[in-house]
Amino acid sequence: MAELKDLLKQQIIEVLNLEDIQVTDIQDEDALFGDGLGLDSIDALELIVLLDKEYGIKLSDPKEGKEIFKSINTLADFVEKNRSK
Secondary structure, X not given: OHHHHHHHHHHHHHHOOOOOOOHHHOOOOXXXXXXXXXXXXXXXXXXXXXXXXXXXXXXXXXXXXXXXXXXXXXXXXXXXXXXXX
């Protein structure tokens, strides 16, 4: 699971072009949106595309995203349980 968390952090940094952020700057329990990493709704769309492209996960209910993208811990848990790639 630790490898998946680090991979997700790296993918988020690359997809969202977070040039000043390193993998080690993102803690597993930190909020990804708002006061945490500071992501916004456009970033959420990019993360949805990332899940589909890299893990074969399609979010059918946008309301799920709020809970799934809460932190790296919740994102990694969701990917681990739902990935098809």
